[in-house]
Amino acid sequence: MNHFEFSEVWMLLLLPLVFAAFWRLWRRRTQPAMTYSVVRRAKIAGAGTAAKLRWLPYALRAAALTLLIVCIARPVRINEQSSTLTDGVAIELVVDRSSSMLAMDFTRNGRPADRLTALKDVVDRFVDGGANLPGRKDDLVGLVTFARFADSVSPLTMDHEWLLEGLKDIEPADPAIGDDGTAIGDAVSLGAEKLRDVTDGKRTGSSRIKSKVLVLLTDGENNAGDIDPMTAAQLCKSLGIRLYAIGMGTRGTALMPVRTPFGTQMVKQPVNIDEELLTKMATATGGLYFRATDTKSLENIYGRIDELEKTVTEQKRTILAKDLAVEGFRLGGIAWPSLLTLVFVLLAMELLLSHTKLRTLP
Numbered sequence: 407m408n409h410f411e412f413s414e415v416w417m418l419l420l421l422p423l424v425f426a427a428f429w430r431l432w433r434r435r436t437q438p439a440m441t442y443s444v445v446r447r448a449k450i451a452g453a454g455t456a457a458k459l460r461w462l463p464y465a466l467r468a469a470a471l472t473l474l475i476v477c478i479a480r481p482v483r484i485n486e487q488s489s490t491l492t493d494g495v496a497i498e499l500v501v502d503r504s505s506s507m508l509a510m511d512f513t514r515n516g517r518p519a520d521r522l523t524a525l526k527d528v529v530d531r532f533v534d535g536g537a538n539l540p541g542r543k544d545d546l547v548g549l550v551t552f553a554r555f556a557d558s559v560s561p562l563t564m565d566h567e568w569l570l571e572g573l574k575d576i577e578p579a580d581p582a583i584g585d586d587g588t589a590i591g592d593a594v595s596l597g598a599e600k601l602r603d604v605t606d607g608k609r610t611g612s613s614r615i616k617s618k619v620l621v622l623l624t625d626g627e628n629n630a631g632d633i634d635p636m637t638a639a640q641l642c643k644s645l646g647i648r649l650y651a652i653g654m655g656t657r658g659t660a661l662m663p664v665r666t667p668f669g670t671q672m673v674k675q676p677v678n679i680d681e682e683l684l685t686k687m688a689t690a691t692g693g694l695y696f697r698a699t700d701t702k703s704l705e706n707i708y709g710r711i712d713e714l715e716k717t718v719t720e721q722k723r724t725i726l727a728k729d730l731a732v733e734g735f736r737l738g739g740i741a742w743p744s745l746l747t748l749v750f751v752l753l754a755m756e757l758l759l760s761h762t763k764l765r766t767l768p
Contacts, residue, residue: 418479420475421472421475424471462759463759470753470756473748481731482729483727483728495546495617496546496562496617497546498601498619499549499550500596500597500620501550501551501552502553503578504578504579504586506626506655507522507578508662509675510672511660512701524701525704529573529708532708532711537705540712543566546604547562548560554586555592556596559572562604589631591634592630592632592638593622594622595637597620601620601645602645617648618645618646619648619711621650622651622652624651624654627680643691648693648715649687651687651688651694651696652695653696653697654679655679660674694714696710732744
C-alpha cells in the first residue's frame with residue numbers, strides 16, 4: 407500500500423507567503439508606468455506575444471519556490487508490504503470403520519448416535535472449525551480408514567472441503583462380505599507412509615510444514631492385518647511422526663446392532679479396547695493416548711490435540727520509504743524526475759525567458 411507523508415510538514419506553512427509575494431509582484435508589474443491621454447496606440451504596441459506572456463517568468467519562479475518549500479518539507483512515499491508465513495502441521499487422520507463403530511453410546515445434537523456418526527461430526531469441526539474448535543485451515547490433512555483392510559480416502563491436502571466430503575462417505579464395514587475387522591498396524595503404517603515425504607521445512611504455498619502428526623481412532627483390539635501395531639509405531643518414530651491414539655467407546659457395555667434370525671436387533675455388547683497397546687504406541691512416538699467415552703470427551707480430546715499441535719503464523723511487514731525530493735517517482739502513470747530536479751528546470755526556464763524573449767526593461 408502506497409501513501410505519502412511529509413517529514414517536516416510545518417514547512418508547508420511558508421507556501422502562502424510565496425503566493426502572496428507572487429501576487430504582489432504581479433500586481434506591481436501590471437500597474438501603468440506612464441499616463442497617456444490616448445491609449446489606443448499604447449494598446450497596439452503592447453499586444454504582442456511577449457507582452458501577453460510577461461507573467462510567465464514570475465509564475466515559473468513562484469512554482470520553483472513552491473516546489474523548493476515542498477522539498478524542504480521532505481515528501482516521502484511509503485510503500486508498506488506485509489507477507490504471512492505459516493508454520494503448519496501435516497495431519498493424517500486414521501479412522502476405524504469396523505462394524506463395532508455402529509455402537510449407540512454417543513450423541514449428536516442431543517440425540518443418540520453411533521460412534522461413526524459422532525466421529526464424523528467432531529472431525530469435521532476439528533478440520534473446518536466450529537463450536538469450540540478453531541479448525542486447521544493452514545495444515546495439510548489426509549484421511550485413512552480401516553477395518554480388515556486399510557484404505558486411503560484422501561491424500562494430504564489443503565483442500566479440506568474435498569477431504570470432508572470423503573469423510574461423509576465413509577461406511578461401516580459389513581461382516582457379510584468379509585471386510586470387518588480391526589487392522590490397526592496396517593492402518594498406522596499406511597498413514598505413516600503418506601506422511602513420509604512431508605519433511606520439515608517443506609513449503610506448500612505460503613505454508614511451511616514443521617511437524618507430522620498421526621491421529622489414530624479405534625474402538626477395538628487389533629485382530630487383522632499383516633503388520634504388528636508396535637512395529638507401525640516404531641516406523642512412525644523413525645519418520646519423526648507423533649502419534650495420538652484415541653480409544654472410542656463407553657466403559658462396560660454398549661448397544662450394538664446384531665443380526666439375528668429375527669432381523670437386526672440392538673444388543674448390549676462388552677466394549678473391549680486395548681488401551682495398553684494404544685498407550686504404548688503413542689508413548690513410543692512422543693504422543694499421547696486418550697479415552698473418549700462420549701461425544702463431549704471426544705470433542706475435548708480433539709481440542710487438546712489442537713492445542714498440542716499449534717500452527718504458528720509469522721507476519722512480516724516491510725516498509726520502503728522513497729524521498730521524492732531527491733528520487734524520481736511515478737504519478738498518474740508518468741515517470742517524473744526528483745522534485746529538486748524540477749526546481750532547477752523551472753529556475754532555468756525562468757532565467758532563460760527573462761533574459762531573452764521575455765526580457766523587460768528595469
